[in-house]
Structure formats: structure tokens, C-alpha cells
Amino acid sequence: MSYFRNHLKMCFFSLSPLFSFMIVGVLFQFRFGSQSLKKELFNVSSGNDLLIESDHENSSKIDSLTFFVSGLANEALLIKFFQGDFIDIPFDRDSQFFSSLYSAYLNSYARKCGGYLPTNKVEMTREECVTEQVTRNGYGVELSRYCVEWVTVGTGLYAKPDMYNGKLALEKIQSADVFRNVFGLISQDKGLEGMMDLVVDVQNIISDMNELLVLNECNSPGLIRFEENLNLFALNKQPVKLNVTNEAQQATISSGTIAVFKDQNYGHLIDDLISDHSKGWVMNRYQSGSVSNVAVMSRDESGRPAQVKANYVFSGFSGKSKGAVTLTFTNGLPDCMYFFDFPNTCRTPNRRIVAAYDNYAYDQ
Numbered sequence: 001m002s003y004f005r006n007h008l009k010m011c012f013f014s015l016s017p018l019f020s021f022m023i024v025g026v027l028f029q030f031r032f033g034s035q036s037l038k039k040e041l042f043n044v045s046s047g048n049d050l051l052i053e054s055d056h057e058n059s060s061k062i063d064s065l066t067f068f069v070s071g072l073a074n075e076a077l078l079i080k081f082f083q084g085d086f087i088d089i090p091f092d093r094d095s096q097f098f099s100s101l102y103s104a105y106l107n108s109y110a111r112k113c114g115g116y117l118p119t120n121k122v123e124m125t126r127e128e129c130v131t132e133q134v135t136r137n138g139y140g141v142e143l144s145r146y147c148v149e150w151v152t153v154g155t156g157l158y159a160k161p162d163m164y165n166g167k168l169a170l171e172k173i174q175s176a177d178v179f180r181n182v183f184g185l186i187s188q189d190k191g192l193e194g195m196m197d198l199v200v201d202v203q204n205i206i207s208d209m210n211e212l213l214v215l216n217e218c219n220s221p222g223l224i225r226f227e228e229n230l231n232l233f234a235l236n237k238q239p240v241k242l243n244v245t246n247e248a249q250q251a252t253i254s255s256g257t258i259a260v261f262k263d264q265n266y267g268h269l270i271d272d273l274i275s276d277h278s279k280g281w282v283m284n285r286y287q288s289g290s291v292s293n294v295a296v297m298s299r300d301e302s303g304r305p306a307q308v309k310a311n312y313v314f315s316g317f318s319g320k321s322k323g324a325v326t327l328t329f330t331n332g333l334p335d336c337m338y339f340f341d342f343p344n345t346c347r348t349p350n351r352r353i354v355a356a357y358d359n360y361a362y363d364q
Contacts, residue, residue: 065242067222068215073204074101078212082226084239087355092348093234099170100202102234104209105227106167110157113218121158124167128153163227166234173345236335236348261303261332264362267294269353270310270327273337276350278314287313287320297326304332333358 067082069075080089091098106124110117131149136142159167216223229239271291278286290313297307308327313320324340327349334354336346356362 065221065225066216067220067226069212072208072211074208078208078226081229081233082222082242084229084241086229086233086239087351089233089351092350093170093236094173094348096174097201097205098233099174101205101209102167102170102230104202104206105212105230106159106163107157108206108209108213109218109227110159112213114158116218117158118160120161122161122164123154124157124159124164125152126155127151163231166231169236170234236346262360263296263305263364264357264360265364266296266305266308266327266362267291267310269334269357269362270294270308270312270325272353273327273334273349274312274325276353277337277347281314284314284316287315290314300329300332302332305329 067079069078069082072078077089080086110124127150129147129149130151131147132145133148134142135144212223225240225242232239268291271289274286274291275288278284292311294308294310296305297309298305300306306329308329310325310327312323312325314323315321326338326343327334328336328338334349334357337349338345339347
């Protein structure tokens, strides 16, 4: 399987340069055309509501948390990260797009803001193929080429340790999902068009991250807040959310507001979580409502579940089969799903479902 996975990884990522070349003219026009747009100031100041000011020169303010994003292709998305509005972000940390966004920010920051990195900065690495296997026919014509040996090499770019830990967490998820991601792109309705859309989205986010570090100072409080929430999202943690008094607070998802803990319907919760996650499955189809044998395996000191296991039914090439999933909780809230076929890979639960659980929507 690792042999096939490495072959798929090389084939998939080798497509990007081709697509990048095809769209470079469009991207060039977009990026440089957008510079003529008026840059606005996203400003959160003590005692005031959330403001958008049109005076770009006010970016030198020290006492207010400012964040420049206007004119960027992903302006609305970046504002959500800045605000800590994780619930309304339209993807999970498992997505290829978020992994690209995170890496693009790290690379851009390393190039422009290297002087602001701490003394314990960490060199980022990448995988490089050192040995390829080439298959030829009887006439010597090359039929296929794939990598059989990879090594980890330094990139010469550095990152803050906590930010790099987030990158490693995302790489672990993407490595486990390479098979599903490739076949998901191939089998989706849009086919090749969908793959090209992904390439364009990635190119746009790379451009956005470069421009973001032109619009914002490397050590500006607004950029640091954006970076902090980016890292929390990557590590599947709750955001630091802004309120109108410019004070940081944890997001409104905060379990434990009820004095006496009461168990909810974990079967219904897990059914909803699997139904949502299975939308990205390629080969198998989840049988809705099939969750059974639900068991709380452990609890925390407050009596809340720490680990819940359950079985479910899915259909695939061999017909109906039974699967198993373990749902883990942190501070009383679902944080990871571990499926039987990838028992060491954390799948991120849908944040809206988690918020509903926190509001006792699954009360028995």
C-alpha cells in the first residue's frame, strides 16, 4: 500500500506545475490588477464595534488590533480566522485547501519576516525523491516512472516551533488521506475541471499570503492574532475569539455551563458525525441510522465522556460491512473521530454538530 500511495502522491502533485502554467496569465492579471483597489482597515478597538475604515494610513495605530485584508481573493475567509469564527469556516483542517493555506502562510512569513522568528526557530523540511524506478517496454520506451525512496531535506526556511507543529499535524492527516484525496478528485462530478479549480484555489491562496505580509507588519497584533487562530485550527483546538471590547476570549463553544452533567444521546451524535464525514468517502457509503453498540469507555474527572465507541454499517465493493469508530472528547467536547481502518488518524468532527452538542441538542 505504501508503494501505491507514494506513486499516487508523485502523480498527483506532478500535475500542479502544468495547471499553474495554464493559469499564470489569469493570476498575473488578477494579482496586479487588485493592487489598484482601495485597501481598507479591519479595526477592532476598545469600546467600539467592529469597524472597517477606508484610511489605509491608519495602519500605524498601536493600541488597536488591525488586520489588512481588503482586495484579497479570500478576504472573507481570512477575516473569519482573524475573528476566531471557526464555526462558519466552510472546511475542516483535513482539507487539502487548508493544508495549502497553512503552508503558504509559513513560507511567506519565513521569507519576509525571518528576522522576527524566535531563537528556537525550526527549519521546515520537505520530502525529496532520491531513487526512481522506471518501467520500459521491450523497445526501451518508458511506460511509467515512480519514486521508491524518499528522504527528508531542509528547505532553508524557518518557522516558529508551535506553527511548525501545526504543519506536521496537517501533513500527517494528508499523508493518511492521499489515496482518498486523489480518487476523490478523479471521481467527482467535475473531474478534470475540479482538479483545475483546486489548483487555481491554491495559487490564489499563495498569492493572498504573499500580499497579506505586504499589507500587515510582521509583528502587528492583528497578524499575530490571525496566526494564532490559524495554528489553533490546525491543531483542532478552540479559537481565541474577538469581542467588541478588544478583549480575547475563548469561543462560545465552552462545555460545562450546566452544574450537573447529564449524558446525551451519543448514538444520535455519532450518527450525525459519521453522516457528515462520509460525504467525503470515495469507495464506501454509510448506512444512515446504523450506529449500534454505543459504549462510553472512559470519563473525565467531571463525569463527562472522554471516549465513546460505536459500530456502524457501510456498503462497499463486497456489500454491507460493519465498521467501528471511537469518538474522543477534550474538555467535554468531541474533538476526534478514529475509524477502524485508520485507527491512529484523527478525523475532525463537524464544528456545527459539536456546537449543537454543546447546546444540548442531543439531550435524551
